[in-house]
Amino acid sequence: MNRRKLLIGTAGTGVAAATFPMPAIAQDVRELKMVTDWPRALPGLGTGAERLAQKITTMTDGRLKVTVYPAGSLVRPFQTFDAVSTGVADMYHSVEYYFEKKTQALNFFAAVPYGMTATEFSGWIYYGGGQALWDEVSGRFGLKPLLCGTTGVQMGGWFNHEITTPEGYKGLRYRMPGLGAEVLRSMGATVVNLPGGEIVGALKSGAIDASEWVGPWLDLALGLQNAANYYYYPGFHEPGTAFVLSVNKKLWESLTPLDRRIIENACASDFTHMLAEFTAENAKALKVIRSDSRIKVLPFDEQLTKTFGKLSQQILADVAAKDALTRKVYESYMAFLSDAMDLEDTNDRAYLNSRRSALSST
Amino acid sequence: MNRRKLLIGTAGTGVAAATFPMPAIAQDVRELKMVTDWPRALPGLGTGAERLAQKITTMTDGRLKVTVYPAGSLVRPFQTFDAVSTGVADMYHSVEYYFEKKTQALNFFAAVPYGMTATEFSGWIYYGGGQALWDEVSGRFGLKPLLCGTTGVQMGGWFNHEITTPEGYKGLRYRMPGLGAEVLRSMGATVVNLPGGEIVGALKSGAIDASEWVGPWLDLALGLQNAANYYYYPGFHEPGTAFVLSVNKKLWESLTPLDRRIIENACASDFTHMLAEFTAENAKALKVIRSDSRIKVLPFDEQLTKTFGKLSQQILADVAAKDALTRKVYESYMAFLSDAMDLEDTNDRAYLNSRRSALSST
Numbered sequence: 001m002n003r004r005k006l007l008i009g010t011a012g013t014g015v016a017a018a019t020f021p022m023p024a025i026a027q028d029v030r031e032l033k034m035v036t037d038w039p040r041a042l043p044g045l046g047t048g049a050e051r052l053a054q055k056i057t058t059m060t061d062g063r064l065k066v067t068v069y070p071a072g073s074l075v076r077p078f079q080t081f082d083a084v085s086t087g088v089a090d091m092y093h094s095v096e097y098y099f100e101k102k103t104q105a106l107n108f109f110a111a112v113p114y115g116m117t118a119t120e121f122s123g124w125i126y127y128g129g130g131q132a133l134w135d136e137v138s139g140r141f142g143l144k145p146l147l148c149g150t151t152g153v154q155m156g157g158w159f160n161h162e163i164t165t166p167e168g169y170k171g172l173r174y175r176m177p178g179l180g181a182e183v184l185r186s187m188g189a190t191v192v193n194l195p196g197g198e199i200v201g202a203l204k205s206g207a208i209d210a211s212e213w214v215g216p217w218l219d220l221a222l223g224l225q226n227a228a229n230y231y232y233y234p235g236f237h238e239p240g241t242a243f244v245l246s247v248n249k250k251l252w253e254s255l256t257p258l259d260r261r262i263i264e265n266a267c268a269s270d271f272t273h274m275l276a277e278f279t280a281e282n283a284k285a286l287k288v289i290r291s292d293s294r295i296k297v298l299p300f301d302e303q304l305t306k307t308f309g310k311l312s313q314q315i316l317a318d319v320a321a322k323d324a325l326t327r328k329v330y331e332s333y334m335a336f337l338s339d340a341m342d343l344e345d346t347n348d349r350a351y352l353n354s355r356r357s358a359l360s361s362t
Numbered sequence: 363m364n365r366r367k368l369l370i371g372t373a374g375t376g377v378a379a380a381t382f383p384m385p386a387i388a389q390d391v392r393e394l395k396m397v398t399d400w401p402r403a404l405p406g407l408g409t410g411a412e413r414l415a416q417k418i419t420t421m422t423d424g425r426l427k428v429t430v431y432p433a434g435s436l437v438r439p440f441q442t443f444d445a446v447s448t449g450v451a452d453m454y455h456s457v458e459y460y461f462e463k464k465t466q467a468l469n470f471f472a473a474v475p476y477g478m479t480a481t482e483f484s485g486w487i488y489y490g491g492g493q494a495l496w497d498e499v500s501g502r503f504g505l506k507p508l509l510c511g512t513t514g515v516q517m518g519g520w521f522n523h524e525i526t527t528p529e530g531y532k533g534l535r536y537r538m539p540g541l542g543a544e545v546l547r548s549m550g551a552t553v554v555n556l557p558g559g560e561i562v563g564a565l566k567s568g569a570i571d572a573s574e575w576v577g578p579w580l581d582l583a584l585g586l587q588n589a590a591n592y593y594y595y596p597g598f599h600e601p602g603t604a605f606v607l608s609v610n611k612k613l614w615e616s617l618t619p620l621d622r623r624i625i626e627n628a629c630a631s632d633f634t635h636m637l638a639e640f641t642a643e644n645a646k647a648l649k650v651i652r653s654d655s656r657i658k659v660l661p662f663d664e665q666l667t668k669t670f671g672k673l674s675q676q677i678l679a680d681v682a683a684k685d686a687l688t689r690k691v692y693e694s695y696m697a698f699l700s701d702a703m704d705l706e707d708t709n710d711r712a713y714l715n716s717r718r719s720a721l722s723s724t
Contacts, residue, residue: 152481
């Protein structure tokens with residue numbers, strides 16, 4: 001792929017950048033371009049990319065100067081993968097499911113329906129063989145991937161009417177990306193993927209009946225509470241959406257071991273900070289949502305849960321059948337998930353239920 | 363307090379260290395002493411301290427050379443707080459509840475019964491006002507505290523008999539540290555705090571009836587599965603025990619902003635890695651424990667849960683009454699916890715229950 005084809009011609013920075021080899025090297029300062037799929041100021045995501053870039057720049061004492069290019073400023077949204085793969089940009093901050101057309105294996109490094117939570121996923125990546133598989137998948141595209149954040153559990157979404165049975169999904173017009181969308185499609189829903197900025201209008205006009213986005217914090221920022229009255233949980237389709245910093249592999253290998261360690265630790269550090277921020281901000285935002293008596297915050301019905309579960313398992317198995325590497329990733333992921341689920345029966349799940357029961361009577 | 367009094371006279375390093383001002387400065391390399399309350403090779407804790415020290419040394423390119431002194435090698439176990447406060451050592455890697463005699467407020471920065479999970483706690487520390495309060499509490503002792511790890515949810519413990527009612531705790535001889543011990547005491551138990559290495563012998567000999575330690579990974583390493591048959595969950599007394607790197611404040615203020623940022627990010631990075639490691643290793647170890655038909659892995663009875671809950675709330679309120687700063691910490695902690703609990707009803711708790719229900723029939 002030609003570098004120039006990826007660049008946005010109208011953006012001055014893009015044109016200028018294309019006329020020089022990258023990364024630019026000047027007086028011991030190496031300027032690195034981080035492209036993202038977020039608007040600059042988007043809470044959590046855009047601000048998360050900025051925070052990570054700042055950490056790398058600061059901790060390398062400016063040897064690496066990381067500049068963030070928000071969605072559309074250097075390359076078009078979702079062309080971030082190709083841009084870094086071909087060396088037009090140096091690294092992308094994004095979510096791997098946006099690039100599932102490259103290989104479906106990438107879904108397992110973002111979020112899959114009824115998959116791992118944020119903490120479980122970090123266990124698989126760092127201590128369960130996940131990183132080696134991710135390196136293998138991304139390595140085929142000349143990329144070095146690093147886990148650098150998570151939203152935690154997302155919400156099921158906003159509906160303009162109550163929904164209690166699987167039959168209710170027939171003909172439902174729903175906004176959802178990724179493999180969760182396949183689950184809904186197999187239930188008869190018409191699933192579309194609208195950019196965040198168009199969801200509220202589409203819900204209000206009746207063009208769609210329902211939409212997921214992220215969770216209380218970002219949903220409130222988008223104004224979804226003004227467009228629908230029913231807010232369902234949990235987001236079975238995205239139980240711990242992972243963010244990636246994916247670095248051009250040749251660039252990665254040209255860095256000093258010291259600077260590679262700093263980038264790795266900046267990413268692991270931002271995993272902590274992003275999840276902490278989502279937890280604190282979601283708690284505040286949910287309180288606002290619950291205080292509005294018009295909005296009903298409801299769990300998905302048990303019958304729906306069973307249907308989502310069965311179809312999720314089928315769709316993941318179908319994805320695994322695509323190719324040998326995807327199957328290898330799937331098998332490692334599912335084995336870790338199975339053990340993690342057993343652990344949760346005595347761990348977070350047991351504790352959170354116990355605490356709710358213990359403190360509700362006092 | 364006299365520096366020499368804290369040092370272990372028999373340890374060569376300790377004696378040598380006491381004869382020079384600290385931190386030692388030689389050729390731009392600043393040697394920093396990290397004292398811990400763990401044996402060097404203790405999985406998770408000792409190895410976690412080593413990993414954190416290595417991160418700081420590596421990322422500062424050796425400008426700061428952090429040497430780990432395991433429990434008892436420079437100062438006696440649990441004298442780590444005084445050692446860093448007085449400048450005998452530069453930083454400690456430990457858990458704040460060991461130092462509750464300094465001020466009970468420190469319990470809220472370690473673990474309290476039916477308190478926050480690891481992720482909730484990180485939300486409070488980084489985005490809920492927790493760090494400012496921690497700085498205020500530790501600052502009174504000349505310390506700068508940083509969150510640097512967590513065990514996640516712990517287990518309730520090993521019992522040599524089944525226990526189903528609150529009355530069963532009357533006269534029970536139980537090993538447990540911290541505020542959880544106060545809960546059991548108020549139920550009539552005789553609570554002792556034995557070092558890890560003595561628990562198995564005490565359980566086998568019948569000197570104690572029950573003991574908690576950490577969770578499957580570390581319990582198995584200690585051999586607790588050979589000393590008792592009943593393994594109860596969840597550990598209501600330690601739902602997300604936090605690790606701290608507490609730095610001598612004068613030293614902290616003498617560091618460059620760059621090196622302070624590196625230490626902060628090394629700590630946030632190790633929070634991710636330690637929780638990931640506990641998750642992966644606990645899942646493996648629980649599988650081993652469950653495969654032994656002699657061992658019964660059981661939830662605490664509902665009636666017990668209610669009793670634990672009621673007493674936990676009372677004990678935290680009693681602690682809050684100690685002094686104004688402790689009350690301020692308690693109020694901030696409890697307000698964040700209350701919002702976090704409401705969030706969990708749609709977040710981790712909702713998802714983990716939904717996933718278990720969705721996937722158990724397929």
